[in-house]
Amino acid sequence: MISKCLSLHLYPHPHFHFLTDSHNLKSPSSLTVKQRFPVKTHFCPSISISLKNRCSPPLSMASAQLNPIPKHDDFEPDPVLSNDDLEPTRPEQRTFSGWEMASLWVGLVVGVPTYYLAGSLVDLGMAWWQGIATVVVANLLLLAPLVLTGDPGTRYGISFPVLARSSFGIRGANVPTLLRALVGCGWYGIETWIGGEAIFLLLPNSIKQSSALSQILPWLGTSPLEFCCFLTFWLAQMAIVWRGIEGIRSLEKYSAPILIMLTFSLLTWAYINAGGFGYMLSLSSRLSVSQFWSLFFPSLTANISFWATVALNIPDFTRYAKSQKDQIIGQIGLPFFMGAFTFVGLAVTSSTKEIFGRVISNPIQLLGQIGGLTTTILAIVGISLATITTNIAANVVAPANALVNLSPSKFTFRNGAFLTALLGIAFQPWRLLKSSESFIYTWLVGYSALLGPIGGIILVDYYLLKKMNLDVAQLYSSSPRGDYYYWGGYNLVAISALIIGMLPVIPGLLSKVGLVGPAPELLIGIYNNAWFFTFFSSGFLYWILSCLTGENKGRSQIIEPLYPSTS
Template sequence: FGIQTWVGGAAIYTILNVVTGNAIVGDKLPLLGIDLGQTLSFLAFWALHVVFIRYGTESIRWLELLAAPLLILMCLALLGWAYVQADGFGPMLSTPSRFAEGGDRAGQFASVFWPSLTAMVGFWATLALNIPDFTRYAKSQRDQIIGQALGLPLPMALLAFVGVAVTSATVIIYGEAIWDPVALTGRMGGSAVVVALLALLLATLTTNLAANVVAPANGFSNLAPEKISFRMGGYITAGIGIAIFPWKLLESTGAYIFTWLIGYSALLGPIAGIMLADYFLIRRTQLDVAALFR
């Protein structure tokens, strides 16, 4: 939650700098390590989440329906821009790897690839554990299977390709790899930047509320249902989102991948194992559904 909120706050910060000519850029604040503009932008986007938590995630159902196709269009537009600026897919996809012979990280491929693969498993571990929070509303088992089969593999494969291709193109265009979509959009310039960042804001807001608020809010509520409501669980989640200092985790790809993603994947893996063993080995796939709601 906190990391996605920071990404949205960074988009607000970039929009304001584009409009004002970097007027809100200032010195970094002690302890936080970010300037006042970044802090206020982050808190503004965080407060927007709190408002929707207050009124319930059902209040943005129509935004959820709008955000998915909008995000796909934005990705395609970004890929088109990179294609034109880099003179086609040939140069984009033939950029030499830093891990190839002669590169500055030659011989280090395995030490980066396997932890990164583990990190991506960890990235999806949260949704893998909590997908029943959403699939329970499906009319049938077939509906949720079809929905996930169509809604996850193809869009995520497209998103992964766009990320790799566009990042590779930035090496040609700017002379350095820019993997952060907010930072890349800010480098482009022009009025289209504001439109693109607003679309990114919408996509981040809806994704964060659905994927990173519902499950932990339910989890906190289940700890003490008589004292912690779903709304209060959402507030607790939002508070933790600030407390983890997400900008510190995103200072480098190493901190994000090796510290954060691998760290919590080591915690979520055993939880998934316990759930699977309980369902298949101990309960033999037989559950008392009525008892689950008592």
Template sequence: MAGSDDLEPIPPANRTLSWYDITSLWISMLGTRYGIPFPVHLRSAFGVRGAHVPSLLRSLVACGWCGIETWIGGQAIFLLLLPSSLKQSWFAQPLAWLGISVLEFSCFLLFLFIQLAIIWKGMDTIQVIEKYSAPVLILVILWLFSWAYIKAGGLGEMLSTPSRLDPTHFWYVFFPSLTACINNWSGLSLNISDFTRFVRSQPDQVFGQLGMPLFQGLYAFTGLAIASSTAVIYGRVISNPVELLSVIGGSALTKVIATLGIALTTVTTNIPANMVAPANALVSLSPSSFSFSRGAFLAGVLSIGFQPWRIIQSSENFIYTWLVSYSTIFAPITGILLTDYYIVNNKVLDVNALYSADPDGPYYYLGGYNVAAFVALIVTVVPTVPGFLHKIGILAEVSEAFVAIYDNAWFFGIFLASTIYWLLTRGRGKSKVRVDPAMSEPLVS
């Protein structure tokens, strides 16, 4: 099977990432054990050809997120660096057909170009920037938290904003919001093996995972506290940190430092989380046409088509028509992969066979496609469609059951797909599966 150096398994001796790198970055055991990337991992469950389907689905969502993150970086340039006179000119007037101004779109493209230039330098450059971005982000958050603490008059005042939801309405929005929060990280969770394949050992990978709940919890609390404090300080809630920094103002130097901080943290989030997956997917799809850099470049260009400013123009759009919607696909893919690796294959993969198109190979299945995986995926996705069509206004009325399934799509999808896949693959033989000792290492008990 045609391959590319960018997708080759990484032997333990060539792995350079430590627990700190994974903590700074945040189902990675497989990546560290076998050194294989996400598109190759998919071949075990979906087949050597069928793997392209979930890989490209993951890539499309990543392109959308790439656009959202790039929009945030572009807004930092627009709000913090440009002079007021320019922002009041006709260049800053929104165009009806585009939804934003020429000036905002130009800042968006500028920030995209900066990221593409970094990508062209290679993953080593990203790794270097990543090491310094995490401390910078922590400093920016601590500075904003300290400012809010002083201006609001203490932590009690910062958290004094009353709830705007009655108990009944709270539960109505809680579960879709929970699904959205989980799905916010599901994409990176799916293709985390793209990164852990470079990790030196399982202890580094396991210890590094602690960075996710630790820092995510810290960012969530400080973000909520700071946003709540703005209601006390300004009389209105400002949840966008870029907008808040522009309202705070300060000297030109302060604005430059703030912009650099936002840019640095956005770049080091966006490139690993949203450009690596599409790049690897395209390399896997056509190794002769794409290198890693070319794939990432194309992902950046495709992100423009998602018009991210429309996705995040309201919480309704962002949660229901973006975050919850793609959980209908990511959840079943996750369930299938977990079941395939831990239950069906008992954590044993034949790395050489994953790179082979031999019809007699264990991952060739039926013409290169594993029918069981696609049946599980399709059967799980179909019940979520009516709820999605209702949320975006195509269907005026649907059964409350379909709405509930859609609002809880992550839990519904991962459970149902796992169950169906397990039932369809029980007793599948493993006599052909071999393990290359040079490409794996013992798991942490």
């Protein structure tokens, strides 16, 4: 009898789930019994039996999923989804202390756009204290998603593009990361233009007054001389970008105290020469109560949007933090830093009325008006340093990582950053900065409609659905059986929630930029609160659809991080 001549001893492979998902083996249905299980056979000499295509007991995938992910020696990410810039940070790479995280924010905050932000609100009719309060409230509200999104970066050592794979799928993650990259490219252009203005300030008047170089070209929207200064600063930044994330860390760490000192010096100069801040303190609101609230909410959205970019890709930095404590301590200072620096911007701007007889809201123009060789040199150093620290950290890292995630075999952090810089030129930032209204309503509020839904979906996925438990090995696996493969590598639920959440904002946006006629008040109101609306609507919709479809069920057992924090 066959039963006496053949005995099978079937033992499920203890790491079958990991092997199939992380090493891209064939699916179980296509494997023979011998391939699927260790097989021990004893044959009678006269009997030959093929074991192919025989049925076998199904594996318990639930139990397989609870296996802890492999440590470094066994971690073999799919090369299609990874390179050195995308792999989880190792313990020795966790070098950011709480002070260094705080220094990152000091470097980000101290810059011309922040100086200009509250001043723009005063230009639109707010009192000085209303402008500062709006900025502080916005950043207090932003602090929650900032810290919450930073948690998986520190816990698992993963960047924003890799985190997005959990909710959008290993291929679908390109959608949110490229949208974030698009905004980063625009901001890179704006900051670079500001740095170019600092170089323009240094030039002799004989050159600046040359009719051939200073005449604005209609097709370009600026003068050849200013455009050349813009390109010069553009090139200067690339030298720092080429050093990678460690160069950025050193720049932020050592620049922070210098920027604080220069900011305090400017404030002291304004106070002494204006005889105090009486003029600023006497400025009252030019708005009625209804007008104030009509301005407050879009301004609140604009201020949240100001750092909503970094709040989205903050794992790109917190993955280098020594511990969760360090990343939290380093970030809770953001509202204070923003409030303090916007106060400086308003105080100095208001003092120019007393000193020069007119209001000078642009700090670069102000420093040029002060004059003197020493002042000019300090101005160039200060503005350049402030601009570079903000621009590289906030506007290069995310787009560069997005491009690496798009094609790890073709892009590295360096060439991704280079392409980001090229796209920054295409945004023509001198047009975006032509007025306070275009800066706040067109640019800041407009892109918040892109970032809000992404943030809502990622946080709902990580905290409510995944319960903070991610399988890092599978985030780097392209196996169709992987947890984050969904439908062909795309989580259609997340993408649908993203699109549906943005749709109500589009009519208001098109109306604001002048592509269509006036939109209904309801749609304008939705647009003015674009970040809030899209963040909560897309997040809620994603949660409901995920529960209905059964996707994104959280694990019942905690998965150990691949590279645990060093403290």
